[in-house]
Amino acid sequence: MTDKIPVTVLTGYLGAGKTTLLNRILTEQHGKKYAVIVNEFGEIGIDNELVVGADEEVFEMNNGCICCTVRGDLIRILDGLMKRKGKFDAIIVETTGLADPAPVAQTFFMDQDVSDTARLDAVVTVADAKWLSDRLKDAPEAKNQIAFADVIILNKIDLVSESELEEVEARIRAINPYAKVHRTQNCAIPISEVLDRKAFDLDRIIELEPDFLEEGHHHHHDEDMQSVSVAIDGEVDPEKFMPWISNLTQVEGPNILRCKGIVAFPNEPKRFVFQGVHMILDGDVQGEWKPGEKHTSKVVFIGRDLNEKAIKEGFLACAA
Amino acid sequence: MSTGTAPSLSQNVAPLDTGAHVTGIGWLKGTAAFGLGDGGVLLAKDGESHRVEAHPDAGVLVAASDGERFVTGGDDGRVAVTGADGSTKTLAESKGAWIDSLAVNAGGAFAYGVGKRVIARDDKGREKTLEVPSAARGLAFAPKGYRLAISHYNGATLWFPNVEAKPEVLDWKGSHLDVTWSPDARFVVTSMQENALHGWRLIPDKGHMRMSGYPSKTRSFSWSGDGKWLATSGAEAAIIWPFESKEGPMGKAPRECGVRPAKVSRVAFHPNTLVLAVGYEDGCILLIRLNDASELLVRPAVKDSGITAMAWDKGGKRLAFGCEDGQAGILTLP
Numbered sequence: 131m132t133d134k135i136p137v138t139v140l141t142g143y144l145g146a147g148k149t150t151l152l153n154r155i156l157t158e159q160h161g162k163k164y165a166v167i168v169n170e171f172g173e174i175g176i177d178n179e180l181v182v183g184a185d186e187e188v189f190e191m192n193n194g195c196i197c198c199t200v201r202g203d204l205i206r207i208l209d210g211l212m213k214r215k216g217k218f219d220a221i222i223v224e225t226t227g228l229a230d231p232a233p234v235a236q237t238f239f240m241d242q243d244v245s246d247t248a249r250l251d252a253v254v255t256v257a258d259a260k261w262l263s264d265r266l267k268d269a270p271e272a273k274n275q276i277a278f279a280d281v282i283i284l285n286k287i288d289l290v291s292e293s294e295l296e297e298v299e300a301r302i303r304a305i306n307p308y309a310k311v312h313r314t315q316n317c318a319i320p321i322s323e324v325l326d327r328k329a330f331d332l333d334r335i336i337e338l339e340p341d342f343l344e345e346g347h348h349h350h351h352d353e354d355m356q357s358v359s360v361a362i363d364g365e366v367d368p369e370k371f372m373p374w375i376s377n378l379t380q381v382e383g384p385n386i387l388r389c390k391g392i393v394a395f396p397n398e399p400k401r402f403v404f405q406g407v408h409m410i411l412d413g414d415v416q417g418e419w420k421p422g423e424k425h426t427s428k429v430v431f432i433g434r435d436l437n438e439k440a441i442k443e444g445f446l447a448c449a450a
Numbered sequence: 451m452s453t454g455t456a457p458s459l460s461q462n463v464a465p466l467d468t469g470a471h472v473t474g475i476g477w478l479k480g481t482a483a484f485g486l487g488d489g490g491v492l493l494a495k496d497g498e499s500h501r502v503e504a505h506p507d508a509g510v511l512v513a514a515s516d517g518e519r520f521v522t523g524g525d526d527g528r529v530a531v532t533g534a535d536g537s538t539k540t541l542a543e544s545k546g547a548w549i550d551s552l553a554v555n556a557g558g559a560f561a562y563g564v565g566k567r568v569i570a571r572d573d574k575g576r577e578k579t580l581e582v583p584s585a586a587r588g589l590a591f592a593p594k595g596y597r598l599a600i601s602h603y604n605g606a607t608l609w610f611p612n613v614e615a616k617p618e619v620l621d622w623k624g625s626h627l628d629v630t631w632s633p634d635a636r637f638v639v640t641s642m643q644e645n646a647l648h649g650w651r652l653i654p655d656k657g658h659m660r661m662s663g664y665p666s667k668t669r670s671f672s673w674s675g676d677g678k679w680l681a682t683s684g685a686e687a688a689i690i691w692p693f694e695s696k697e698g699p700m701g702k703a704p705r706e707c708g709v710r711p712a713k714v715s716r717v718a719f720h721p722n723t724l725v726l727a728v729g730y731e732d733g734c735i736l737l738i739r740l741n742d743a744s745e746l747l748v749r750p751a752v753k754d755s756g757i758t759a760m761a762w763d764k765g766g767k768r769l770a771f772g773c774e775d776g777q778a779g780i781l782t783l784p
Contacts, residue, residue: 210550213473213510214525
């Protein structure tokens, strides 16, 4: 488990500053070696790293599920990199500005060879503070990248006023209140905030609280991308919950980009923790409830055109 | 069922330490050539070994041999050729790309893939390029003639590089990985992302063949010397499909040999007899005789030393193998 190679996925719309962040990671003195999978060569000024060009080939799996897509080139590259194990400590995948992060993430769950040797650490999205609001209106890719992120680097804050910054951050929150947002100039950020986040590790999902840097006064609603969270102040019945979550992700999978949850089952000393990408669900019992701790259950979905009412009613009906 | 009771040939194995993940093995007459993940090629003969820097500061991703040359593709974008005398030179170069698909044919031609482009160079040095719909994953020359099978997303392409005619497309939805051509040229078979094989019967009817049921991907194929059997990796036994009839294996069950609680990672048929070398992810190697399923132990399981490459010499006297941790060896049959 522990010796799986961590993989960080770097996304962001064109011009947001992905390459700046990448160069920053690679030039910092950290004593680690990275294998970097990029789409365009030339912009990375590092010679001693292992740099690999990718083709971004998105393949459908032959299982009748339209959202079960993987990155074929990534599977091949990781297979090749494993022949050079020991030459690097971690892998960074930079996607093109127009890429959907889902096939990249799904590759780590759908391909056995990949999941045996590597683990998805986090999806990091770089966003341009000046232009993100416009892109969220006209570029569905930009919206996907925000919705999918575990960490959002809100970059180029020197180009906007404080009120504009609050505005754009509120827009991000309307789509994805659970990502950790950092405001930066030239992507200046401690690397520990970007790498080794373990965002997909079930044992790291210990709480599901929105990340608000400050009290926001804005209440934005994105027209089609939103998050839905539902909590039950108590336990849920696994006989009801398991079929419900499985059916929901099967039926609504194409619209659900990410989901996470921590739920309490009766007579189960541990939390049941799950996370998912589209139709792929990964869940297990993890970490005991502390003595005296209140057993509560909460689920979070981020997606497009989600039926909030149906999700809320569906989950509440699972109460034990 | 395979147990630890199989008679052992392990005292006939000369061990070698190559120092890096063994990605491919070829035999150059009496010399075994090991392509390595650290870019080297280790040449071993009569207990002596000699390392050649075929891909300096890079890695060998794929290797192929025609018995005279050991051709390697690297993550430095080079195709290199190494001879038994230790000489090495660049055959082709494609800056910034990885060369991880490669094929050689006995006439001196070779082909390699760079993304969607497949470049074939014949024995006279004439180079032709074909672009396939998505990245070329596997390449295999037809047993006779200058014709190449290329596996890719949604099928395979059959190409005569020196003929103007449009390449023939074999469709099948999904991502096709490696490709192989039966020795009688009747069948083309690919391994797939979905833990299955797909085959096309080229003669007489272009019929499809689906071979599924594997718990993981097949990444190693081997045809028996008589062309009647195709051994495959990907299960906790070698799965061996019967190809002796012109219909291929359809409607017939495969043989399962060497059932053990570890996945088969490599298979290599003896060149002249129905004996299969089976390498496992746990480092074990068995020789299995097809007729009576009798087994001989070549190497016991070794932790973190899964088998990554195996090759018989032309006469079938010696079997070279290599592992993920750089251990390797040469078995000489008694």
